[in-house]
Amino acid sequence: MIRFIITRLLLLVLGLLIASALIFFTLRVLPGDVAQVIGGTQATPAQVEAIRKSLGLDRNIFVQYTDWVSGLLRFDLGDSLVTGTPVAIEIAAKLSVTLPLALLSLIFGLAIGIPLGVVSAIRHAKASGAAIAISAQALAAVPAVWAGVLLISVFGLALRWLPTQGFPLDGWDEPGRAIRSLILPALTIGVIEGAVLLRFTRSAALDAIGQDYVRTAAAIGLTKTRALVSHGLPNVMLSVISSLGLQIAGLIVGAVIVEQLFQLPGIGRMLVTDVGNRDLPKVQGDIFTLTAIVLLVGFAVDIAHRLIDPRQRTEVSS
Template sequence: MLRYLLRRTIVMGASLLAASVVIFSVVELVPGDPASFMLGTGAQPETLAALRQQMGLDDPLPLRYAAWLGAILQGDFGTSFTYKTPVAPMIGERLQVSLPLAVLALVLAVALALPVGLHAAAQRGRVGDGLAMGAAHLGIALPNFWLAMLLVLVFAVHLRWLPAGGFPGWSDPLAALRSLMLPAIALALPQAAILARVLRSSLVETMGQDYIRTARAKGLSRGQTLRRHALRNALIPVLTILGMQFSFLLAGAIIIENVFYLPGLGRMIFQAITQRDLIVVQSAVLVLVAAVIAVTFLVDLAYAAVDPRLRRA
């Protein structure tokens, strides 16, 4: 198990290094000059040259990458070109919205998908299976931004149960959770549909194994066999989807954050791109990539916990 952990840790470190190179290179090669954007089209050449020198834009690309990476390793994410404030507090403030939103959406998705997937597998080929998978297909087909607007119309405008948008901060936890509930549902329903389909397919495949037939021959019902024997062995593809979903929910909620006016990380990246604030884009995207790689590492550990063969290997 220790060798497995060491090997995965080395892979995670190498992935982070490669990701930092790609992120820095892609952002730097995007057309446009941040200094020209900040000063406007009527800026004097001398002023423009002074600002470029101050921002370090005239340095060679490898030198700028080394300086940026060295500062990142020391916890210094730089200073925003637009807001003239350190980037690290900006990212931390936005993560206070995006991270709880992603966790809440994932919890809701799992809570919906597990019973639906188990029910569909237990009712394979019957009416219950068809209804569950039909609902899953509908959930996958619905765009989450359209679903978000529908939720606002029903639960915020007509019923007035939940706020339509905005985020009051965590000084009032109950109000904060209420403001995150509708966007979390809008994000969770399509992901729950995907997860339910994967779980159902994995369970159906597992139910054809010899040890499942042996358990049935000993007198266990189909439902008991599903819960006691098939579910754990069907979890590996489900864990893969869960890791991918959390990464998507953390990094891909830009549209939902804009629909609900949430000051999250995705919205900050979108604003930084439009403002050509490269240091914010680079640092925020690197944080998201690091989160994705960390989640992948945790999923690998979950594989080892679920499948003892990985630990022995």
């Protein structure tokens, strides 16, 4: 097991290194001059060159990359070109909104996808099971913007149950208001991700129903539902855990869109603003942080799967 963890940890470090290189060099080949943007249209070539030198943009690009990576090792992402604030501090503040949003979205997705996926598998030969599967197929293809607008129209404007935009100025000092402001955005992401998770769960449950141990349990007197829940559900959950890495990536991408729609001060909305401002250090920091979260979740899922799956534990011990 230790060997497995070390291998996965090395792959994680390699993935972060490759991601840092892709992010850094891709941003450097995009059109536009950061120094010119900062200097404005009235800046002279000499002034633009002075700005470029002060930012270190005149140095060799590989030297710039090495300096940035060495800063990452110290959790130093540089300073914003617009505000002058350390990028790490601004990202930490935005993550206090984005991470709870992603967690709440995941809870909604699991609450929707797992029960309905099991029901759809058990009733796969009936109209209700087929209806659930078709509905999940349709929901998985719905753009997050459309789902958000629909939820705003129903629960925010028509019923007036929940706030439709913004986040408390005091943040989590008002936990009740903060959670209420995240419910609709989290539902927007969670419903779509839940539909995707439902399909994974249904497929795994159908496979489990066909296994000998589930059919034997049903033959000795258990109903199909009890046989699946008692004997097949652990294997179903292993498949669900395996899909969580992809689900988290979907949650992060969804957060970028949903934070704009609901005017939430999270890292996704900040990324859109930073791209418009050509704030290169912040754009680098934003994208690298989101990428690191996805890779770290994938690493945690791999370890959890190895620990939970008895077959893999047997392989390790042998």
